Amino acid sequence: MISTDILIIGAGPTGLFTVFEAGLLKLKCHLIDALPQPGGQCSEIYPKKPIYDIPAYPEILAGDLTDKLLEQCKQFEPGFTLGERAETIERQEDGTFIVTTNKGTKHQAPVVAIAGGLGSFEPRKPLIPNIADFEDKGVEYIIKDPEIYRDKKVVIAGGGDSALDWSIFLADVAKEVTLIHRRNEFRGHLDSVEKVQELKNLGKISLVTPAEVIGIIGNGHVNGVAVKQSGEEDKEFNIECDHFIPLFGLSPKLGPIANWGLEIEKNAIKVNNALDYQTNIPGVFAIGDVNTYPGKLKLILCGFHEATLMCQAAYQIINPGKKYVLKYTTVSGVDGFDGTRKEAPKAVVKKIN
Amino acid sequence: MQEDIKVTIIDRDGVSHTIDAPTDMAMNLMEVVRAYELAPEGTIGICGGMAMCASCQCYVNSNHKLPEMQDDEEAMLYEAFYVKDNSRLGCQIQMTPEMDGLEVELAPES
Numbered sequence: 169m170i171s172t173d174i175l176i177i178g179a180g181p182t183g184l185f186t187v188f189e190a191g192l193l194k195l196k197c198h199l200i201d202a203l204p205q206p207g208g209q210c211s212e213i214y215p216k217k218p219i220y221d222i223p224a225y226p227e228i229l230a231g232d233l234t235d236k237l238l239e240q241c242k243q244f245e246p247g248f249t250l251g252e253r254a255e256t257i258e259r260q261e262d263g264t265f266i267v268t269t270n271k272g273t274k275h276q277a278p279v280v281a282i283a284g285g286l287g288s289f290e291p292r293k294p295l296i297p298n299i300a301d302f303e304d305k306g307v308e309y310i311i312k313d314p315e316i317y318r319d320k321k322v323v324i325a326g327g328g329d330s331a332l333d334w335s336i337f338l339a340d341v342a343k344e345v346t347l348i349h350r351r352n353e354f355r356g357h358l359d360s361v362e363k364v365q366e367l368k369n370l371g372k373i374s375l376v377t378p379a380e381v382i383g384i385i386g387n388g389h390v391n392g393v394a395v396k397q398s399g400e401e402d403k404e405f406n407i408e409c410d411h412f413i414p415l416f417g418l419s420p421k422l423g424p425i426a427n428w429g430l431e432i433e434k435n436a437i438k439v440n441n442a443l444d445y446q447t448n449i450p451g452v453f454a455i456g457d458v459n460t461y462p463g464k465l466k467l468i469l470c471g472f473h474e475a476t477l478m479c480q481a482a483y484q485i486i487n488p489g490k491k492y493v494l495k496y497t498t499v500s501g502v503d504g505f506d507g508t509r510k511e512a513p514k515a516v517v518k519k520i521n
Numbered sequence: 522m523q524e525d526i527k528v529t530i531i532d533r534d535g536v537s538h539t540i541d542a543p544t545d546m547a548m549n550l551m552e553v554v555r556a557y558e559l560a561p562e563g564t565i566g567i568c569g570g571m572a573m574c575a576s577c578q579c580y581v582n583s584n585h586k587l588p589e590m591q592d593d594e595e596a597m598l599y600e601a602f603y604v605k606d607n608s609r610l611g612c613q614i615q616m617t618p619e620m621d622g623l624e625v626e627l628a629p630e631s
Contacts, residue, residue: 209568213567213568213573213574214568214569214571214573217571286563286567287563292602292631294602295602295603295631326600327596327599327600328596328600349599350599350600351599353596353599354596355592355593355596355597355600416600416602417574417600419567419574419576419631420563420567422563434558434561434562434563435561435562435563435564436562436563
């Protein structure tokens with residue numbers, strides 16, 4: 169059981185900034201995210217795109233914003249459960265909550281802050297009629313453990329970065345790697361595209377384009393895929409393989425949170441915006457893009473504000489009746505849980521003769 | 522102020538909506554759909570309009586001369602599902618006076 173003060177669901181910008189604001193109030197945070205890395209959409213969808221409306225940053229790349237937020241909250245030593253999706257929430261008799269992930273990891277905290285953005289990112293599944301029959305029986309939409317492909321025959325479908333990068337990686341692990349895409353052009357970092365070209369020339373990756381997988385072959389487990397290749401004349405053939413990995417990106421789904429008994433409106437969680445962004449369940453808050461209230465704007469900067477007010481309410485729940493006064497970091501400095509201290513340099517007081 | 526144009530959008534339930542779209546607010550078709558709430562929030566415009574997801578894919582049924590497809594939109598459509606010859610990403614179609622009378626149908630969610 170992982171215990172913390174504020175359990176944050178979602179490690180995007182709003183969740184990460186919560187760690188900092190909570191830390192100033194001496195509250196510890198732990199974050200759960202379905203993605204394998206922190207940053208949410210900023211890391212997953214558009215790390216190389218600029219953002220222009222972060223206060224004091226005329227321009228910052230989404231990936232750099234994530235790095236800066238991680239650096240800013242580092243001294244408050246946040247815990248992370250990454251690559252797991254928050255599945256269930258149970259309120260305990262003492263008022264705390266236990267949140268369990270899809271992998272069974274349990275987390276306990278008196279305050280839960282849902283900073284889940286548009287939801288957890290789920291793989292987009294291609295429209296192949298019998299694909300569902302082979303899920304986890306040779307069809308994997310996400311590569312969790314590359315070792316399972318060692319000395320196996322693998323077919324990857326897709327035309328973006330993840331299809332390219334995994335083809336490159338598995339070329340050294342698997343017995344055979346075949347990459348299938350609906351067109352001859354791939355969209356990815358230049359070096360990934362060039363590397364795949366090089367591996368293709370070396371015969372380490374077979375490229376089948378423009379083509380798509382139209383069926384899965386197997387009896388209880390994948391042993392091939394049916395492929396349709398376009399050209400002057402379309403042709404259909406089978407490729408023998410042990411694994412088929414379709415990589416067509418991820419799309420966010422509100423997912424299990426929708427069943428937590430929270431008031432949902434327009435795929436978002438209704439909160440009290442007059443006060444503290446608490447949901448209809450006391451002790452459970454929703455901040456950032458995942459919440460809704462009259463006048464809501466889905467902006468990172470609004471998430472930062474919501475996180476800050478939410479932490480004040482969390483402090484009252486965790487320290488009932490305890491007095492608190494807002495302190496400015498410039499005046500008080502920042503005392504990390506790791507023993508570090510940041511503070512303004514002392515002014516020099518010296519006589520001028 | 523420029524006059525609004527009429528745009529017809531068939532939503533994912535097959536219901537047709539003819540609506541007024543402003544041409545002077547730098548809006549694109551995806552944003553018009555969101556402004557009129559013709560698709561549930563969180564199911565359209567997920568990447569915000571960068572042609573990096575295909576959640577705003579639509580089929581253009583009228584014969585308007587559309588802005589030429591850029592490389593990133595074309596690449597995205599090659600990774601999308603339910604793609605047809607008249608598929609476009611709504612976020613790449615700006616609302617200009619030339620788009621008056623445009624008719625589109627939203628592609629299924631995927």
